[in-house]
Amino acid sequence: MTTFDALLPPTPTDGKRTGRIRQKNEELILSAAAEEFAHHGYKGTSMNAIALRAGLPKANLHYYFTNKLGLYVEVMRHILELWDSAFDHLTVEDDPAVALADYIRTKMAFSRKQPQASKIFAMEVISGCECLSAHFDEDYREWFRGRAAVLQAWSDAGKMDPIDPMHLIFLIWSSTQHYADFSDQIRRITGQRRVTKDDFERGTETLIQVILKGCGLTPPR
Amino acid sequence: MTTFDALLPPTPTDGKRTGRIRQKNEELILSAAAEEFAHHGYKGTSMNAIALRAGLPKANLHYYFTNKLGLYVEVMRHILELWDSAFDHLTVEDDPAVALADYIRTKMAFSRKQPQASKIFAMEVISGCECLSAHFDEDYREWFRGRAAVLQAWSDAGKMDPIDPMHLIFLIWSSTQHYADFSDQIRRITGQRRVTKDDFERGTETLIQVILKGCGLTPPR
DNA sequence: GTCTATACTGCGATAGAC
């Protein structure tokens, strides 16, 4: 695997490359690929399997995407667009209890509605971020420090207990993503066919209850 | 992939199969395999790579282990032995604050010292528990209900806040395992070469602080 | 018990007809 940016398409809004058949097929392939990558990982997924799921002949994938890696990178790019956006709007002026509860709720909704995205991201990070190395650059660290600074400011202002903001963010990330990434374990522990809407709701409320009180905050409402 | 138990060796304490060369080589192969599986997943790992890391010719692996899958299953078996043991000794008589703090500490120590084990387990669960399906059987569900019942009893006795025990266990599992599974993300966010002992200590203390207080408990000492 | 040499399979990728 090589790095990330080198493999992006020329530009997403390239005039010539937006025929309606093309657009439809690309979306079809991307969603089939996401499904397969989530279930079998990068190496475990074959172009054949993606083609079958998309209902297209194998060679078509190579027409729309240069490589297997190029296709994977494109899938990752879509995921990352969604990924960080939910955390962007936090500001020092917000009420910490409301803001943190909202963030937990958003992350849990994401785990419920986009579990493949979470799984692909998780597998990529676990196996060493080879494709993501370019994403975790100085800009990203800067962005993260900005988010952490908001939590730190809340602590400093006495709005919540003094808590290491980095580790608090990790706590929220891990506990919410768990419901997507480990859904199979949860499913088997509960003996259900799949993780239910009810599981997600009780999980969300439990996380809000424990984490907010743990930060010295009173859950809103 | 097939199920689990069918592929276990005849018996672990088979008299004939414990020559000292054999035992040494098997351990060598198992630890090399664990390293490779953690970095590249099941499909992404080649027998060749394991052989190279173990410093043995490729064909030797097939002498000691029937299959690539057989080798993988054996690695998983070793992991599972460690995995659940730390949670076995919880009893209703324990002081919840001490017991939960201990458990968090134990899980974090495990993440620090056996990160590959955590990663292999995580990837296996994320990609559908194909090898573990036999492990998550009725006995396992029974074991889990027993652990959850202890937490429930503490709530019922008023020793801690009423909290859904299942989701509390998930919270502890996910937040502690995160430091092994997502170490690469943490490393890149902090801009360090690797996750330090200090990161683990601050992480452990933050988790104990937030989770215990979140359960209405006062951290011991 | 150890290792070389090889058979066999499945995958990624491309050429080229339509």
Next chain:
DNA sequence: GTCTATCGCAGTATAGAC
């Protein structure tokens, strides 16, 4: 723009000499 046929390679597994 679509699809069939095929090449070349990497990877698992085994046969059989030592």
